[in-house]
Amino acid sequence: MAGTPEEQSAVTARVGFTEVRLKLSRLKPGGGLRELYRQIAELAAEAMDVDRVGVWFFEPENDLLRCAWLHDRRVRHVIDLSPLQVSRVPVYASAIREHRFIATDDAQNDPQTRELAQSYLVPNGITSMLDSAIYRDGQVIGVVCLEHVGPRRGWLPEEHQFAATVADLLAYFVEAESRVEVERQAHQLELRAKDQQRLEAIARFAAGVGHDLNNLLAVVTNGLELLDKRLDVDGKQISQMIRTSAEQSSALVKQLVLLGRREPPQAQLLEARHLKGHLAQLLAATVQPPWEVAFDVDDRVTFYADATQLEQVVLNLVHNARDATKGGGTVLVRLHPAPRRAGPAFSQIQVVDTGQGMSDQELDRLGEPFFTTKPRGKGTGLGMATVLLLVNLHGGQVSIDSTPGEGTTVTVRWPADAEAMEALAAQAPTHERPGLTEAHGRQ
Numbered sequence: 108m109a110g111t112p113e114e115q116s117a118v119t120a121r122v123g124f125t126e127v128r129l130k131l132s133r134l135k136p137g138g139g140l141r142e143l144y145r146q147i148a149e150l151a152a153e154a155m156d157v158d159r160v161g162v163w164f165f166e167p168e169n170d171l172l173r174c175a176w177l178h179d180r181r182v183r184h185v186i187d188l189s190p191l192q193v194s195r196v197p198v199y200a201s202a203i204r205e206h207r208f209i210a211t212d213d214a215q216n217d218p219q220t221r222e223l224a225q226s227y228l229v230p231n232g233i234t235s236m237l238d239s240a241i242y243r244d245g246q247v248i249g250v251v252c253l254e255h256v257g258p259r260r261g262w263l264p265e266e267h268q269f270a271a272t273v274a275d276l277l278a279y280f281v282e283a284e285s286r287v288e289v290e291r292q293a294h295q296l297e298l299r300a301k302d303q304q305r306l307e308a309i310a311r312f313a314a315g316v317g318h319d320l321n322n323l324l325a326v327v328t329n330g331l332e333l334l335d336k337r338l339d340v341d342g343k344q345i346s347q348m349i350r351t352s353a354e355q356s357s358a359l360v361k362q363l364v365l366l367g368r369r370e371p372p373q374a375q376l377l378e379a380r381h382l383k384g385h386l387a388q389l390l391a392a393t394v395q396p397p398w399e400v401a402f403d404v405d406d407r408v409t410f411y412a413d414a415t416q417l418e419q420v421v422l423n424l425v426h427n428a429r430d431a432t433k434g435g436g437t438v439l440v441r442l443h444p445a446p447r448r449a450g451p452a453f454s455q456i457q458v459v460d461t462g463q464g465m466s467d468q469e470l471d472r473l474g475e476p477f478f479t480t481k482p483r484g485k486g487t488g489l490g491m492a493t494v495l496l497l498v499n500l501h502g503g504q505v506s507i508d509s510t511p512g513e514g515t516t517v518t519v520r521w522p523a524d525a526e527a528m529e530a531l532a533a534q535a536p537t538h539e540r541p542g543l544t545e546a547h548g549r550q
Contacts, residue, residue: 124269127154131276143280144176151253151273152180155266158256159233161188162277164241164249170194172250196222204247208239208270210262232256237266239274243282251277308492320360327353372413372500374528379408379442379454386421386440393426397435400425404442408454411522416497423490424458424517431462431515445520451527453503453520461514470509494519502531 127150134146148160161177173190193200202209202219211217214236215224227233233254241249251274331350335343383404390400410417421440428438438460445453465473473491498505502522509515522528 124154124265124272127151127269128272131273134276134280140280140284141176144277145178147273147276148176148178149180151251151269152178154269155237155253157237157253159231159252159254161252161254162241162249163191163252165193165200165247166190172196172200175249191223191227198222203238203240203250206240208237208267208274210237210267211235212259212261234259235262237262237270239267239270241274241278241281243278248281249277250274317360321357324353324357324360328357372416372497374411374413374501374525376524377410377412377414377417378406379404379410380406382410382414382417383440383442385414386418389418389422390425393422394429394438398429398432399437401437401439402442403439405444408442408444409523410442410454410456411524411528412501416500417521420494420497420519421456421458423494424456424519427490428458428460428462428515428517431464432460433463436461444523451530452523453527454523456519456521457516459514459516464511464513464515465507465509466511470507473507502528 130150131147134143144162148162152158152160158181159177159179162175163172164175165172169190170193171190172193174188177186177188179186198218199209199220199222209219211220212235214220214233215228220228220236220238228236231254233256235255237253237255238250239253240247241251251270253270328350331346331353335346338346383402387400387402394400425438425440432438438458441455441457441459443455443457445455495505498519498521504520506518506520507515508518522531
């Protein structure tokens, strides 16, 4: 026997749903949830022969039911819908939370869905609906809406089951994406912990040897003063060169001692135009042809910083850039406002070179005390570690973008004023804030 029309329809539906279920089972995460929503909605519309399929999620904190994706097979463009205020559709919201699905052939008049009539159903020509709740951890977090446009239609039990399958698949992908996000956050925490270990290592080193080095340098400078009395003019010139180097070394050691103590910086408001002038003088002695330093400065920019420490950050970054640019070249220093985000105001320092760049493996170790990309004997491995510590002490952030063979851009976000630093200090203790926040390599 061929069976009744209803039985034949049910058999046809089961065959069609089986084919679509196979397609759904082949979907893989990777392109993001919105792409999955799109594919699922399109397949569901095909299987159920409905014009519209929407994926909605509750936002309890905002009293909203928000559409994450709407597929309308009659149009080609993406449709953005305004969220529904849950308190204005309490009966519908309760029905979704209390039942596995809502199946109605007369959605505009059904007690469970008629709250949606004037604002949603009538304007969109929706006559019949099959909505299935999306569950996570036993709670309803959303709903998939299969919306029929045109003459009213009933819903077969097989269609109820298919709608529930679609809802369960959406729940699965939401959970999978949540796990990926948790793993990503855990990885970020691990990276921050490694950064913090690097910072603490250099701080311990600084505290341990700084005072001893200063004492040794004091012997050198005192000895030079005695020696000057017995030297001729040429000898005194050589003595002065030694004294200058010793004084520079002493200044660096004092910075190391300060880092070891991890004391709050003696910050003041610094104007970019004045900072540029002083940096140019300092760099003139260490960056010479065939290298040069170019400045791109917004004179309106300010930095709230310990002047010596901020200058040390720029000097270290420029010296690294110079050393990475074999055979000479231009190192660009930019002092500009940072892109505006919510929260405290930041200014931005960028040091750009066209040198050898860094690999992903080198970026992973950047800032590790005593690690250097320079040839043996050419670098101490303290320059970048010192940068991270100083930026960290001021509540700033460092990000690096580097391409092997093309160059590197180091971006430092620095508090623009006292209010910004105070706000950052209130958010978290200084020792909990890592300096290096991002490192991107392009192979």
